[in-house]
Amino acid sequence: MPASDTTHIVLAFDDNRLVGDLFGQFDQNLALIEQRLGIDAVARGNQVTIKGAHDACETARTALEALYQRLKKGHELHPGDIEGALRMAQAAEGQLSLPTLEKDGRLAFAQVSTRKRTVVARSPAQDAYIRAMDRVDLVFGLGPAGTGKTFLAVAYAATLLERGDVARLILSRPAVEAGERLGFLPGDMREKIDPYLRPLYDALYEMMPPEKVERGLQSGMIEVAPLAFMRGRTLSNAVVILDEAQNTTSMQMKMFLTRLGENSKMVVTGDPSQVDLPPGQVSGLKEAVSVLDNVPGISTVRFTDADVVRHELVARIVRAYDSTSRDSIARRAETLSPAAPAAPTNAAEREGS
Structure with a gap:
């Protein structure tokens, strides 16, 4: 240089x-x-x-x-x-249009705080995500694993619960995973379902003292339940989080979104590239983001591999899989596209055509 x-x-x-x-x-x-x-x-x-x-x-x-x-x-x-x-x-x-600077030019990190810990945004997308949860009542967080979508949503919800801004915290996931069916898993209904909800429990225990989480679960102030249990309810005075939403059907997503009641907020997280639904089944998350794109009061924040905050290898893994997926799609398109007819090579062929 x-x-x-x-x-x-x-x-x-x-x-x-x-x-x-x-x-x-x-x-x-x-x-x-x-x-x-x-x-x-x-x-x-x-x-x-x-x-x-x-x-x-x-x-x-x-x-x-x-x-x-x-x-x-x-x-x-x-x-x-x-x-x-x-x-x-x-x-x-780079002068990106994100609220990352204070008036004096210093960086302003969006953050959420509970009595146990403070979580500070570690990427511009995380910054925008936290600010979106403050600003509107329904937020979609889309992106790959390791970007903090679920963790930040649970942290934000725990903050509102501790401040008394809401009375309940409701965490949900669709009980759908690749290659698994609940009926074939051992144990009673709770034992079948809990493994699917474990990431939500883990995030809760990170943000709140264990004894407070246990009391909340027993009293109903904190509820962790599969998506199917949301049908027919009106979720008022609550923060409601739907995780792994790419595995919802169109009807499930519509059902969930219409549960929103007074003084409530919803956060919907998922990775549209990791859908475990049966072939041909449309992801409710993809459809909802498209249908609700211009609806006031709704914000969509998109994360990329650049926002991965786990081990640095995770970002490389995400990029490698994305690259392989794009290459596979291109190869399939080449295979399926019909070959163009060969141009005539001599006068006789041109006259015959």
Whole structure:
């Protein structure tokens, strides 16, 4: 890189107690930023010197300043938070139309907080998702596994429940999985159904103390049930979450959406590329997103592999499968398309035609 293309930035942070957490043990957070952005970040005392391409250095500056502000507010930092800050900073630098900046130009991370923990957006899509749940009463969250769709929805619902904004939290999934049928599984009805609902339980226990979750489940304040149990009900004064919604039929989705009652919010999550319905069956999620596209009061947030916040291999796996799927579709199209007739090659053939 020519010297004229290299930017040199020195950042100083005034609270020495927080600098160690910001830079990470053995400067591991700085090393991660170096790796992701292709820059050099050298720490000395409470300062860090950043050298590299201009845009990359500005992204690093924005991310580090935002992370420092989070530390000043008492939040802890994890490796995933560093990745998230970089994603958000890159979105801000690219001037994407997302509410990621405060008036002073600093990153504004959307977040949800319960008594047990605070969850902060780690990607622009997560930021938009949290803000959408604040803004409207029905939100569709679409995208691959590992993007935080279900976890953030449960976190947001737990926050409203703890604040007393709603009286109930209702979590649901369709009991449909690839190659499985409930009737062939061992145990009573609850034992058959619980494995399908386990991810929802896991998210609840992440956000709320176990004893509070247990009391809520026993009192009915928290309800985890298969989609079929929603029929005929009006869900008022509640937050209602439907997970794995790509496995609903058209009728099931319409039934679920029309359960919405007064002072209630709904969040519908799913991955349209992972439908486990029988061949030829239309996914209720895909249909609903299309039918309700321009209806006021409804927001749709789409996640991609760039928003995956699990192990970095998950994003690579999603991309590999997506690429393979696109290649397979292209090959099938080539196989099914009729071959064009050959053009006449001589005068006799042209006259005969």
